Amino acid sequence: MARVYNWQLGRAMDYWYSENRPKRQFGAVFDINKCIACQTCTLSCKTTWTSGRGQEFMFWNNVETKPYGYYPLAWDVNLLEALGPQTWDGATYSGRTVFEAAPEGERVLGWMPEAIDYASPNIGEDEINGSVDKGMALSLPQQIWMFYLARICNHCTYPACLASCPRSSIYKRPEDGIVVLDQSRCRGYQECVRACPYKKVYFNPSTGTSEKCIACFPKIEEGIQPQCFVNCIGKIRLQGWVNPPERAREDNPIDYLVHVRKLALPLYPQFGLEPNVYYVPPIHVPDPFLIQMFGPGAPAAVKTYRNARNDKTLAGLFALFGSTERTIPFFRISGDEAIALDDDHRETVRVPIYEPLVIRPAEDPTRRIIRLNTT
Amino acid sequence: MSAHTRVSIVIVLLLAATASGACRRGPAIDTTQVTAVAVTGSLPTEDPLAAAWDGAPEYPAALLPQDIIEPKLMTAGAARVTVRALHNGDWIVFRLGWDDPTENILAQTGVTSDSAAIQLPAQAGSLVPDPAMGEAGKAVHLLYWKALWQDDAARAATGQDRIAALYPNATTDHYPFLANPAAKEEMARRYAPADAAGNPVTRRASTSAVQELVAEGYGTTAAAPSQQALGHGAWRNGQWLVTIARPLDEGPGMARLTPGQKTFLAVAVWDGTSRQAGARKMRSVWIPLVLQATAAR
Ligand code: SF4
Ligand code: SF4
Numbered sequence: 001m002a003r004v005y006n007w008q009l010g011r012a013m014d015y016w017y018s019e020n021r022p023k024r025q026f027g028a029v030f031d032i033n034k035c036i037a038c039q040t041c042t043l044s045c046k047t048t049w050t051s052g053r054g055q056e057f058m059f060w061n062n063v064e065t066k067p068y069g070y071y072p073l074a075w076d077v078n079l080l081e082a083l084g085p086q087t088w089d090g091a092t093y094s095g096r097t098v099f100e101a102a103p104e105g106e107r108v109l110g111w112m113p114e115a116i117d118y119a120s121p122n123i124g125e126d127e128i129n130g131s132v133d134k135g136m137a138l139s140l141p142q143q144i145w146m147f148y149l150a151r152i153c154n155h156c157t158y159p160a161c162l163a164s165c166p167r168s169s170i171y172k173r174p175e176d177g178i179v180v181l182d183q184s185r186c187r188g189y190q191e192c193v194r195a196c197p198y199k200k201v202y203f204n205p206s207t208g209t210s211e212k213c214i215a216c217f218p219k220i221e222e223g224i225q226p227q228c229f230v231n232c233i234g235k236i237r238l239q240g241w242v243n244p245p246e247r248a249r250e251d252n253p254i255d256y257l258v259h260v261r262k263l264a265l266p267l268y269p270q271f272g273l274e275p276n277v278y279y280v281p282p283i284h285v286p287d288p289f290l291i292q293m294f295g296p297g298a299p300a301a302v303k304t305y306r307n308a309r310n311d312k313t314l315a316g317l318f319a320l321f322g323s324t325e326r327t328i329p330f331f332r333i334s335g336d337e338a339i340a341l342d343d344d345h346r347e348t349v350r351v352p353i354y355e356p357l358v359i360r361p362a363e364d365p366t367r368r369i370i371r372l373n374t375t
Numbered sequence: 376m377s378a379h380t381r382v383s384i385v386i387v388l389l390l391a392a393t394a395s396g397a398c399r400r401g402p403a404i405d406t407t408q409v410t411a412v413a414v415t416g417s418l419p420t421e422d423p424l425a426a427a428w429d430g431a432p433e434y435p436a437a438l439l440p441q442d443i444i445e446p447k448l449m450t451a452g453a454a455r456v457t458v459r460a461l462h463n464g465d466w467i468v469f470r471l472g473w474d475d476p477t478e479n480i481l482a483q484t485g486v487t488s489d490s491a492a493i494q495l496p497a498q499a500g501s502l503v504p505d506p507a508m509g510e511a512g513k514a515v516h517l518l519y520w521k522a523l524w525q526d527d528a529a530r531a532a533t534g535q536d537r538i539a540a541l542y543p544n545a546t547t548d549h550y551p552f553l554a555n556p557a558a559k560e561e562m563a564r565r566y567a568p569a570d571a572a573g574n575p576v577t578r579r580a581s582t583s584a585v586q587e588l589v590a591e592g593y594g595t596t597a598a599a600p601s602q603q604a605l606g607h608g609a610w611r612n613g614q615w616l617v618t619i620a621r622p623l624d625e626g627p628g629m630a631r632l633t634p635g636q637k638t639f640l641a642v643a644v645w646d647g648t649s650r651q652a653g654a655r656k657m658r659s660v661w662i663p664l665v666l667q668a669t670a671a672r
Contacts, residue, residue: 112485187596187652207577
């Protein structure tokens with residue numbers, strides 16, 4: 001094992017290979033508060049990449065309801081249980097990662113799902129965390145909660161899938177940090193399926209090899225965001241590039257949300273993979289759950305988000321989500337507009353930070369009607 | 376010679392007689408080497424139950440878990456494989472036998488296919504490569520049998536694929552590759568990237584139950600330049616009996632076997648129920664392999 005630096009843990013950690021960051025790293029922010037679980041992302045991915053024989057159960061993108069939704073079944077709670085209770089010391093993780101907790105004979109602490117675990121992708125959908133007793137529906141703020149968690153491969157800086165493969169069939173592209181599985185090399189040992197904590201590698205029983213999300217790299221190479229981003233109905237997603245904190249740039253939208261404002265957080269950072277999809281945590285979920293899932297920065301992120309509308313830079317940046325097919329490496333705010341810029345800082349799209357708001361009285365005296373709000 | 380010594384000799388002879396009597400009922404056991412018995416005519420290349428196997432001595436190979444490199448096999452599987460071999464001057468056929476209470480053919484998430492492999496040094500001689508998959512510059516040649524590939528070849532006759540075999544009652548609304556019958560094959564490959572990439576482990580690639588590989592160390596196995604091996608396994612009463620056959624000479628880069636010469640072999644087995652695959656296997660050390668000389672032809 002080598003020693004590498006994981007900024008999400010605030011410390012060095014053990015990893016199978018030495019530190020070797022790509023030229024630039026695929027990064028994304030998902031705003032959980034806006035997801036409506038329409039599954040358009042899931043289907044846009046499925047029709048593009050996994051409509052073949054042997055891929056029937058495969059969702060490289062999936063959306064599950066937390067706390068009781070999982071795909072595959074119990075993916076995160078199984079691993080949390082195997083890892084056992086762990087601790088943070090402020091912003092530094094003092095527990096053990098899946099690499100540090102690897103049992104004798106293993107490269108990674110993992111667990112092997114079975115085919116049946118993929119059979120109920122909608123389990124727990126729309127289920128709230130507790131039962132609604134009489135009177136509960138009217139007591140606020142909410143004691144009951146749920147949220148939608150959209151998930152793709154995190155194109156981790158320290159991928160467990162890559163570390164686990166005895167054939168080195170998985171590699172991280174030096175040009176964009178996308179983690180791909182070589183379909184000509186894989187021999188279907190399923191070590192990666194066992195090792196990925198996020199269960200984002202799938203075994204194809206038709207070909208006998210494993211397959212995973214490729215971040216739509218043919219689109220990325222053309223400067224276009226992946227299918228699940230551009231088809232997102234809730235406009236919750238933004239794809240760009242994420243730097244390590246010491247190289248963070250204020251005009252990079254992902255860096256700005258992740259490093260500057262610390263508003264977008266990694267999923268289960270304690271596993272130690274430095275995942276590169278960052279989440280704006282849901283604002284109505286109790287802190288202990290958020291901290292377990294997104295790390296110790298979650299309560300502060302919720303606070304920042306609650307005020308985002310009054311913060312022109314944040315409001316403008318969120319307005320750019322889903323505003324263009326193009327990848328947004330840079331952005332700037334100009335007056336009441338947010339502007340997306342390409343790699344050469346040329347403008348690709350411009351949006352108003354605030355949409356005009358019109359408030360009309362319910363009663364229209366001219367037409368002598370009462371208007372109803374419909375959604 | 377004292378009376379006492381005479382009695383001892385009689386007892387020894389009696390024991391020997393008993394042992395050879397057992398031999399006539401069961402196989403001849405040879406614990407020193409695998410002897411490939413020279414025969415004339417055809418070999419039971421795909422018949423592990425053929426009577427011809429009675430004429431070959433049996434070598435009981437002890438297996439050890441692969442515990443050298445991660446991922447290791449931490450729970451031991453089959454402890455022993457029996458090895459027999461026959462050759463006819465053109466081809467050699469091995470028969471491996473081991474206990475496996477469950478028959479695993481189809482692989483899916485969390486289940487692998489029962490498999491076995493024979494490893495030969497690419498260069499015959501006393502300086503054998505590392506028994507653990509060879510080493511740089513000292514290649515090994517592998518003959519790899521998989522229950523899944525055997526099943527593929529059998530199912531190909533009926534047009535049934537692995538998914539239909541795994542889920543016989545499944546229905547599907549639509550596969551995009553069925554929309555345009557003219558482009559069906561091309562579209563099916565498009566949605567099966569391993570096939571499109573020409574991966575030798577895929578369903579389309581498996582025309583034989585045995586694939587030939589070469590390796591120069593852990594994680595380096597690659598398809599061998601020659602793919603002529605044959606084989607067939609039969610699972611009965613909690614035991615696999617599997618034949619693995621190949622020509623003695625397969626051309627450059629492949630282990631060449633010569634009647635009258637001594638070389639080595641190693642064996643490995645994988646149990647599907649225990650999710651054994653790749654490095655998680657039961658393996659032997661190098662075992663001497665002697666091909667009986669053939670009568671001059
Ligand atoms: S398309 Fe967007 S809003 Fe719909 S489920 Fe996916 S992430 Fe959520
Ligand atoms: S999320 Fe899983 S599959 Fe994706 S890079 Fe990380 S370890 Fe690999």
